[in-house]
Amino acid sequence: MRSTFFRFYFRMTGLLLACAASATCSHAAAARCGTPPADGTPQWRPAVHYTPQRNWMNDPNGLVYENGRYHLFYQYNPLGHDWGNMSWGHATSTDLVHWREQPVAMRANATEEIFSGSIVADTRNTSGLGAPGETPLVALYTSVYKDGSGHAPGTQAQSLAYSVDHGATWRPYAHNPVLTLDPEAKQFRDPKVSWYAPGRYWLMTTVVADAQVVKLYRSDDLIHWSFLSDFTLPDVPHAGALWEMPDLVPLPVDDDPRHIKWVMIVNVNPWSIAGGSGAMYFVGDFDGRTFTPDRVAPAGSDPARFRWVDHGADFYAAGTFSGAPGTRPVAIAWMSNWDYAAKVPTAPWRGAATLPREFALKTIGGEPTLVVTPAAAFDAWADGRPAVHEGDLNVESATRALSDATRGV
Numbered sequence: 001m002r003s004t005f006f007r008f009y010f011r012m013t014g015l016l017l018a019c020a021a022s023a024t025c026s027h028a029a030a031a032r033c034g035t036p037p038a039d040g041t042p043q044w045r046p047a048v049h050y051t052p053q054r055n056w057m058n059d060p061n062g063l064v065y066e067n068g069r070y071h072l073f074y075q076y077n078p079l080g081h082d083w084g085n086m087s088w089g090h091a092t093s094t095d096l097v098h099w100r101e102q103p104v105a106m107r108a109n110a111t112e113e114i115f116s117g118s119i120v121a122d123t124r125n126t127s128g129l130g131a132p133g134e135t136p137l138v139a140l141y142t143s144v145y146k147d148g149s150g151h152a153p154g155t156q157a158q159s160l161a162y163s164v165d166h167g168a169t170w171r172p173y174a175h176n177p178v179l180t181l182d183p184e185a186k187q188f189r190d191p192k193v194s195w196y197a198p199g200r201y202w203l204m205t206t207v208v209a210d211a212q213v214v215k216l217y218r219s220d221d222l223i224h225w226s227f228l229s230d231f232t233l234p235d236v237p238h239a240g241a242l243w244e245m246p247d248l249v250p251l252p253v254d255d256d257p258r259h260i261k262w263v264m265i266v267n268v269n270p271w272s273i274a275g276g277s278g279a280m281y282f283v284g285d286f287d288g289r290t291f292t293p294d295r296v297a298p299a300g301s302d303p304a305r306f307r308w309v310d311h312g313a314d315f316y317a318a319g320t321f322s323g324a325p326g327t328r329p330v331a332i333a334w335m336s337n338w339d340y341a342a343k344v345p346t347a348p349w350r351g352a353a354t355l356p357r358e359f360a361l362k363t364i365g366g367e368p369t370l371v372v373t374p375a376a377a378f379d380a381w382a383d384g385r386p387a388v389h390e391g392d393l394n395v396e397s398a399t400r401a402l403s404d405a406t407r408g409v
Helices: 012-023 376-382
Strands: 002-005 055-066 069-077 087-093 100-106 112-121 137-145 156-163 188-196 201-208 213-219 226-231 242-253 256-269 278-286 291-293 316-320 330-334 357-364 367-374 386-388 391-394
Touching: 055 087, 055 137, 055 316, 055 330, 069 112, 087 112, 112 156, 137 188, 156 188, 188 242, 201 242, 213 242, 242 316, 242 357, 256 291, 256 316, 256 357, 278 316, 278 367, 367 376
Parallel strands: 055 112, 112 188
Antiparallel strands: 002 391, 055 069, 069 087, 087 100, 112 137, 137 156, 188 201, 201 213, 213 226, 242 256, 256 278, 278 291, 316 330, 330 357, 357 367
């Protein structure tokens, strides 16, 4: 019998399907997936999605472009490949394709774990944390306090760290935390900071995760923050789910800079369109204080009535790069799902990042709709590189073992 392979090219869909199929294990398949062998699973390591050399990773954090390099920080367990001991891993790239893992940026310590957050290049040195002529990198992240910290164990608050050597080392701010709730809360997290040019101030989105509320704040110096407003839904259809990793992004509609709309991304777990965790979005307006969505699905709607950044199961904690070159925001997400993340049978690592994607708003069906495409830098690199070569294969029996070259796409 003869069989012909059809040529297809490295494009987002093929890559995601190949990697998701090789690296994930659903609840139903967990028993037969089992635990990874003691000698590891190198055949299941993706070739083009970033993974740490070893140990657990989840949410991308601190996505920033500075001094010619993209920085990908991420939730990381330096002590094992299960969730825990939350710290910030770090990788860098000059092209969004080839990543170099760096030393752990910020480690969990005796008084706190380092949960998710964001980084900005403070080019105006509004924080005063850099010497004259320096551009400090400023990280806002969630401290999860432990016993002996001076806070009730489990309290979450927003803290600050900064770097004056392009992200190689980080110094905690002497007067952390810089933002707390009153009373203190255990679900207040995930600060995403950006520069709001019309008002000339820093804008932060955070969440009270179990209340399904995005909270907006402003600051002139990245240290002192004032409350602006809350964003939530009048009838939250997914009570019991968590809202996490918010991001508020301005985008021109149909590439018209005179027509700007704002996209609020909210990562929700569980209750996504594919089951488990996912990233939903709302299109609307932001007046410098309040985000108002154009429309919200009626009360009682199921996930299909909402809008999703990605309809697959392996896209969560999506965030955009601060300061990235080009006209469109570039985003990376965690390529997993809380339904089965702990059961992915890979070793000595567990967790991967999605490929970089660009966001745009296009008018579809009479309304602005988020359109997601491969990032231009990645697309240029992938162009013309076939994932499978065309050719004939002689099959002499009903089964045939694939070569090692086909593994770990």
